[in-house]
Amino acid sequence: MNQELAEMPMEDDIADRNEAPDSVPVPRSLIPHLSECAVLLDIDGTLLDLMPTPREVWVPPGLAKTLRRLLERTGGALAMVSGRSLNDIDLIFAPDQFPAVGGHGAEMRIRGDSEAVPGHAPPMDKELKRRLAAIAKLSPGILLEDKGYSLALHYRLAPHAEKAIYEAVSLIRADLPNAPIEVLPGKCVCEIKHAGFTKATGVRELMMHEPFKGRRPFFIGDDVTDESVFAIMPDMDGLAFSVGRRAKGVAGHFDAPDDVRQFLAHLLDDERDATLP
Numbered sequence: 001m002n003q004e005l006a007e008m009p010m011e012d013d014i015a016d017r018n019e020a021p022d023s024v025p026v027p028r029s030l031i032p033h034l035s036e037c038a039v040l041l042d043i044d045g046t047l048l049d050l051m052p053t054p055r056e057v058w059v060p061p062g063l064a065k066t067l068r069r070l071l072e073r074t075g076g077a078l079a080m081v082s083g084r085s086l087n088d089i090d091l092i093f094a095p096d097q098f099p100a101v102g103g104h105g106a107e108m109r110i111r112g113d114s115e116a117v118p119g120h121a122p123p124m125d126k127e128l129k130r131r132l133a134a135i136a137k138l139s140p141g142i143l144l145e146d147k148g149y150s151l152a153l154h155y156r157l158a159p160h161a162e163k164a165i166y167e168a169v170s171l172i173r174a175d176l177p178n179a180p181i182e183v184l185p186g187k188c189v190c191e192i193k194h195a196g197f198t199k200a201t202g203v204r205e206l207m208m209h210e211p212f213k214g215r216r217p218f219f220i221g222d223d224v225t226d227e228s229v230f231a232i233m234p235d236m237d238g239l240a241f242s243v244g245r246r247a248k249g250v251a252g253h254f255d256a257p258d259d260v261r262q263f264l265a266h267l268l269d270d271e272r273d274a275t276l277p
């Protein structure tokens, strides 16, 4: 092998390499030892870069390995906390399966290989779903995402339709004042879901189970829908971090998902150093 090739880092080496400390805006010292932590991670806009449509997201090289190693170092106390369904999360990270709170708290799985805890969210009423789904006809480019218990109307490809979508949803809600539903505004998405759960209710429940129980959680999220989790972190002696903006009540923030990915890899490097004799 010539010298140049021998010195070229392999993909995994690149992913694992410690970045210069200046590129990590959140100091590692804020995070306790991984054996005492629960690592809670939002997906879109936090771990993964946002894409024009939900199906286009991809897991960059090295991230899967970082997540697997964090799962191991935390004794299984790493979970995705996402608006996506568990099924969707598994498709994105296949073949890996992680513990997760899915569908904004509608679904929960304590271990990657365990079944979802049943009975979290009832399926959305069919007639209501039919009426909400018809809103997608307002403009080409509006994408429907049916999670069973909720329905998301994506308008990233039709930004001009935002106002019309929210108005149409309001009219339907005004027709059904007693329907136990709420509207969740996300990034270029309007999601209509059952009112009985949030990411925060999901996290509270997850944290009652081993191996999460009694650990200090840290949660990283990017969106308005993550604010409910930011708000409960102090109750568990935990920490919250936002992405893209400094949200209220967070201990620090990252500029972009790539900074989050570097930070997570950096945690593993520090941990290894910490266990050196």
Ligand SMILES: O=P(O)(O)OC[C@H]1O[C@H](O[C@H]2O[C@H](CO)[C@@H](O)[C@H](O)[C@H]2O)[C@H](O)[C@@H](O)[C@@H]1O
Residues within 6 Å of the ligand: 042, 043, 044, 045, 046, 049, 050, 051, 052, 053, 054, 055, 056, 057, 081, 082, 083, 084, 085, 145, 152, 154, 155, 156, 186, 187, 188, 189, 223, 225
């Ligand atoms: O809670 P998260 O893990 O951040 O999930 C939030 C929503 O993410 C997905 O939609 C968003 O990401 C898409 C891909 O980048 C983007 O095209 C879309 O505009 C975003 O809203 C997902 O489709 C939703 O189900 C999640 O609720």
Ligand SMILES: [Mg+2]
Residues within 6 Å of the ligand: 042, 043, 044, 045, 046, 221, 222, 223
């Ligand atoms: Mg997000």
